[in-house]
Amino acid sequence: MKESILKSKLSKSAIKIGAGSPTDAGLGFRGNTNHPDPIQLSGGIPDEPSLPVTDFTEMLISASKQETEGSYNYGGWFGYDGLREHLAKRQSVFDNKKLKLNNFIIHNGSSGALENICRTLLDPNDVVIVEKPSYSGTVRAIRGFNCEVVEVDMDTNGINISQLELEISKIKNSGKTIKFIYTIPDFHNPTGYLTSDEVKIKLCEIAQQEDIFIVEDATYSELYFDSTQPAPLYSFDKNDRVIKMGTFSKIISTGIRVGWIQAHEDLIQAFSQTRFDMGNSPLIQRALSLYMSKDLLDHHVDIVRNIYKNKMETLTSSLIENCEPYVEFYKPRGGFFLWVKIKGVTNKELTSEASNDGVMFPSGSLFYADRDENTWTSHVRMAYSRSSIDQIKEATRRLKQTFLRIVD
Numbered sequence: 001m002k003e004s005i006l007k008s009k010l011s012k013s014a015i016k017i018g019a020g021s022p023t024d025a026g027l028g029f030r031g032n033t034n035h036p037d038p039i040q041l042s043g044g045i046p047d048e049p050s051l052p053v054t055d056f057t058e059m060l061i062s063a064s065k066q067e068t069e070g071s072y073n074y075g076g077w078f079g080y081d082g083l084r085e086h087l088a089k090r091q092s093v094f095d096n097k098k099l100k101l102n103n104f105i106i107h108n109g110s111s112g113a114l115e116n117i118c119r120t121l122l123d124p125n126d127v128v129i130v131e132k133p134s135y136s137g138t139v140r141a142i143r144g145f146n147c148e149v150v151e152v153d154m155d156t157n158g159i160n161i162s163q164l165e166l167e168i169s170k171i172k173n174s175g176k177t178i179k180f181i182y183t184i185p186d187f188h189n190p191t192g193y194l195t196s197d198e199v200k201i202k203l204c205e206i207a208q209q210e211d212i213f214i215v216e217d218a219t220y221s222e223l224y225f226d227s228t229q230p231a232p233l234y235s236f237d238k239n240d241r242v243i244k245m246g247t248f249s250k251i252i253s254t255g256i257r258v259g260w261i262q263a264h265e266d267l268i269q270a271f272s273q274t275r276f277d278m279g280n281s282p283l284i285q286r287a288l289s290l291y292m293s294k295d296l297l298d299h300h301v302d303i304v305r306n307i308y309k310n311k312m313e314t315l316t317s318s319l320i321e322n323c324e325p326y327v328e329f330y331k332p333r334g335g336f337f338l339w340v341k342i343k344g345v346t347n348k349e350l351t352s353e354a355s356n357d358g359v360m361f362p363s364g365s366l367f368y369a370d371r372d373e374n375t376w377t378s379h380v381r382m383a384y385s386r387s388s389i390d391q392i393k394e395a396t397r398r399l400k401q402t403f404l405r406i407v408d
């Protein structure tokens, strides 16, 4: 179709987020290469050999045969009560709260959850505050609602609280409305940083004082490498200000497409009233519920935590061994990502040259709201979750050659 025809029909918000023009839409940074054996350090994808295929297939068969009627019909806006019950029980422990099934609505991953939150809370020209840098999918989704995204710097302890307070008063003085702060407190994408308890507590206080919500994206929260899980942001909230999003994407598989929102039941009710997708697969939700009822989920997450910890250790030690003069990073305490500061070369040049050498990873500029590749030149994001230990080692050996060729 002619671009001019397409553009004349697309909504303003669709055009604002890049529809109708060449856009990565989550795919571009996987990049192009002619290398015969490329190694992907790109997306946040779980380790393939450890996927619980046999167990989950069994649960699918049971759900299909033993709960046929429920599994093969529309499941309603809130999702399957059995799964909501399991989530309530499990999250009550993590968040140290007495949660009930009414505190949960099931969604098409945390992406579906975010879209539902945005549809319910945002008016055009509202402001959403995000960490700088942040997950590009969220920034796109918010923009799709014709809202403004304001970034606040973060460091290894999380969002910069004094800058946040300053931005909030600037935005309020300009007459605009801040609806929520979106944060990824645990093992952030792209930085891997863990927000400290002090910052989590302060965030909850600010939300209450300033009358705004916090959307806690807990996509990676269960994938901690220390012996215990860090206290979730939700656990510090005394005033129903935190809306938490969770997902099975990283702890089981991205193809399951099941996530959830956890919040005060009045909010959950409102979320259910603005969704028009007829809910998501009752069959998969029943299989997940069976999977949880047999304690298979906790067992699986224990296993994969170790796998990701080993991969993170391998990537960080191999980078030191092979690329030390050119890289600097903070070792993540969980999650899938290493945020690497590079020296002597821009991220644009490095990602392009490295992909020729068969190592693919995104430039850090993609995680800033303006995506300006001439401003955000210093970082790249490497995901260690998907590639094998051997591939990770080989990737750093290839990268050494890339650095030697372009820097020295």
Ligand SMILES: Cc1ncc(COP(=O)(O)O)c(C=O)c1O
Residues within 6 Å of the ligand: 044, 108, 109, 110, 111, 112, 135, 137, 184, 189, 217, 219, 246, 247, 248, 249, 254, 258, 259
């Ligand atoms: C921080 C963050 N939030 C949400 C998502 C989307 O996850 P889901 O598959 O649950 O939609 C991702 C995926 O990479 C992510 O990194």
